[in-house]
Amino acid sequence: MRKKIGVAALLAVFAALLLPTVASAATLGEVASSVEAKTTELNMTWVAVAAALVFLMQAGFMFLEIGFSRQKNAGTGVAKVLVNLAICTLAWWAIGYGIAEGGGNDFFGDSGFFFHFDQVIGGEAANGETAMLMLYGLAFCAVSLAIVWGTTLERIKFGAYVVYAVVFGAVIYPLVAHAVWGGGLLGDIGGKPVMDFAGSSVVHLTGATGALAALLLLGPRKGKYDANGKPRVIPGHSMPLVGLGVIILWIGWFGFNGGSTFGTEEVLFGEVMLNTQLAAAAGVIGASIAVYLKSRTLDVGMAGNGAIAGLVGITAPSGFVEYWAAPIIGLVAGLLVVYAVLAIDKLLDDPVGALSAHGLAGIWGTLSVGIFGSARLVSEGASPGVWYSVFGDEPFSATIGQLGVQGLAVLFTFVVVFAISIATFAFIKGTIGLRVDDAEEEAGLDISSHGMYGYPEQFIPQPEYSTGLPSGLGSGAGVAAPAPAQMTATE
Amino acid sequence: MKKIEAFIRHEAFEPIRAELLDKGFPSLSISEAKGSGRQKGIVERYRGSTLTVNVRPKLKLEVVVEDKDKPLVVETILKHARTGEVGDGKIFVLPVEEAIRIRTGEGGEEVLQAHSEEEVTA
Numbered sequence: 136m137r138k139k140i141g142v143a144a145l146l147a148v149f150a151a152l153l154l155p156t157v158a159s160a161a162t163l164g165e166v167a168s169s170v171e172a173k174t175t176e177l178n179m180t181w182v183a184v185a186a187a188l189v190f191l192m193q194a195g196f197m198f199l200e201i202g203f204s205r206q207k208n209a210g211t212g213v214a215k216v217l218v219n220l221a222i223c224t225l226a227w228w229a230i231g232y233g234i235a236e237g238g239g240n241d242f243f244g245d246s247g248f249f250f251h252f253d254q255v256i257g258g259e260a261a262n263g264e265t266a267m268l269m270l271y272g273l274a275f276c277a278v279s280l281a282i283v284w285g286t287t288l289e290r291i292k293f294g295a296y297v298v299y300a301v302v303f304g305a306v307i308y309p310l311v312a313h314a315v316w317g318g319g320l321l322g323d324i325g326g327k328p329v330m331d332f333a334g335s336s337v338v339h340l341t342g343a344t345g346a347l348a349a350l351l352l353l354g355p356r357k358g359k360y361d362a363n364g365k366p367r368v369i370p371g372h373s374m375p376l377v378g379l380g381v382i383i384l385w386i387g388w389f390g391f392n393g394g395s396t397f398g399t400e401e402v403l404f405g406e407v408m409l410n411t412q413l414a415a416a417a418g419v420i421g422a423s424i425a426v427y428l429k430s431r432t433l434d435v436g437m438a439g440n441g442a443i444a445g446l447v448g449i450t451a452p453s454g455f456v457e458y459w460a461a462p463i464i465g466l467v468a469g470l471l472v473v474y475a476v477l478a479i480d481k482l483l484d485d486p487v488g489a490l491s492a493h494g495l496a497g498i499w500g501t502l503s504v505g506i507f508g509s510a511r512l513v514s515e516g517a518s519p520g521v522w523y524s525v526f527g528d529e530p531f532s533a534t535i536g537q538l539g540v541q542g543l544a545v546l547f548t549f550v551v552v553f554a555i556s557i558a559t560f561a562f563i564k565g566t567i568g569l570r571v572d573d574a575e576e577e578a579g580l581d582i583s584s585h586g587m588y589g590y591p592e593q594f595i596p597q598p599e600y601s602t603g604l605p606s607g608l609g610s611g612a613g614v615a616a617p618a619p620a621q622m623t624a625t626e
Numbered sequence: 627m628k629k630i631e632a633f634i635r636h637e638a639f640e641p642i643r644a645e646l647l648d649k650g651f652p653s654l655s656i657s658e659a660k661g662s663g664r665q666k667g668i669v670e671r672y673r674g675s676t677l678t679v680n681v682r683p684k685l686k687l688e689v690v691v692e693d694k695d696k697p698l699v700v701e702t703i704l705k706h707a708r709t710g711e712v713g714d715g716k717i718f719v720l721p722v723e724e725a726i727r728i729r730t731g732e733g734g735e736e737v738l739q740a741h742s743e744e745e746v747t748a
Contacts, residue, residue, distance in 0.1 A: 366675065367677075368670075368672045368673070368675045368676070368677035370670070370672045370677060426673075426674050429674050430671050430674050430675075430676070432671045434671060434672070434673055434674055436672065436673045437673055437674060440673075473674060476673060476674065477674050477675070480673075480675065488673070
């Protein structure tokens with residue numbers, strides 16, 4: 136509030152300098168409404184920046200997945216991300232946004248389809264601000280969809296993306312988003328709202344659940360399990376690309392969590408950003424410790440998974456917990472992801488660890504709000520976390536109840552997403568097919584699905600450049616040519 | 627004519643090349659090879675699990691010389707490639723029927739000779 140008055144005073148001074156006659160006539164009410172308009176503009180500018188950061192996460196998923204794939208499946212990851220983002224965009228614009236945000240009932244919205252200017256959505260006329268929020272929502276939907284494909288690398292048919300992306304962008308993600316954020320079912324459970332600040336369950340668990348459904352019908356990569364069913368390592372081809380992907384995702388997360396404040400005016404904005412960083416850092420440390428204890432090496436990929444798990448974990452609680460809780464949440468997520476990846480690997484072939492880093496860490500993040508939620512920050516009607524009953528005087532009945540509500544969100548998300556996803560993937564499997572044939576899988580999806588290698592020159596011999604010297608220097612410019620070149624020079 | 631084919635450690639190549647050049651044998655080829663022998667494979671750790679790669683990277687060095695030069699080349703390779711540890715590699719000597727210089731089409735042992743000083747400086 137103090138800040139607002141400060142800005143108002145500043146604006147008044149500027150107005151007085153520029154337009155003395157008008158300024159003297161301006162009432163306090165006019166100044167206040169102009170400040171309010173500027174505040175909205177500033178907030179929307181931040182949401183625009185945040186939306187761009189969240190879209191940047193597509194590059195993060197791209198590099199992460201390509202790095203964890205073999206060289207023969209590098210190009211397909213690029214095509215996948217681009218096509219999914221494109222389809223998801225149109226599906227969200229036509230149908231998804233209306234279901235998610237268009238008022239309606241407990242289960243789905245009923246306005247805002249084929250989003251257009253001045254449309255009445257949920258009882259209000261759409262303006263530029265609505266468009267910005269609609270775009271921001273799309274960025275989230277696209278992130279959730281990108282998570283789905285982490286388990287399906289190196290063997291899925293490209294057509295499966297097309298069909299599932301339509302269903303996901305139009306129906307699956309919007310239903311979950313509506314339930315939690317769109318005034319639906321989970322906004323009020325016995326008076327308590329589900330608290331999921333930026334989507335540990337809405338975005339990440341949703342994506343991971345779709346990933347599980349796909350994986351169950353798809354099966355493991357050829358050669359992943361030996362004759363006795365023991366898992367074998369199929370290493371990805373580029374740890375630097377994995378690292379680049381992780382860092383891009385990490386940076387994008389500031390838009391993901393930080394943007395979910397929808398504005399810059401509250402102190403919450405800064406708190407969310409700092410919580411995000413603290414948890415990501417603790418996630419790296421948690422995973423590094425766990426993998427070192429398991430294998431006596433600091434595994435590159437696991438350190439990356441730890442960062443992602445920490446970020447996924449803090450996504451739901453980022454706006455509801457105190458700073459001290461953020462590293463705890465991240466650390467637990469980081470420890471969890473290593474043990475989960477190793478346990479899941481025995482049964483299911485998840486090349487990037489999406490089920491662990493997004494699914495289990497997403498569940499942990501959603502529940503952690505019920506453990507660490509601070510009375511100062513929790514939503515209206517919600518109760519603080521169980522921690523404050525153990526170490527404070529909050530009644531257990533209320534805090535356990537909130538934890539239960541958080542658990543219900545996990546259950547709801549899993550059941551809804553799993554049911555629709557498994558049905559969709561079963562449909563795909565029964566019609567166009569879900570998996571490429573053996574020969575295509577062995578050759579790699581780059582050449583078999585896209586007609587080219589991801590690194591197209593790898594089998595093409597390059598002509599030599601005889602002297603090895605830049606043309607500007609010429610062959611006799613006083614730089615001694617290396618001995619072998621001299622010996623093979625023609626007369 | 628003999629072809630000397632040696633599987634060596636990567637770090638052994640440069641001293642061998644330098645000495646062969648010095649002694650008048652500039653012509654040689656190398657290629658990256660992967661092989662197994664008494665040396666065990668490499669155990670990698672990836673995402674908390676172990677992966678054994680059963681072959682190791684080596685360089686394959688090929689030199690074709692006149693019969694009389696064979697001992698000199700073999701000695702040079704032995705001198706620089708031997709560390710005394712398992713994994714130093716092996717040398718094979720094979721008979722060669724013909725050698726033809728592509729640029730001129732000429733054949734015979736003289737195509738294996740180093741260029742004369744005048745040719746090099748020309």
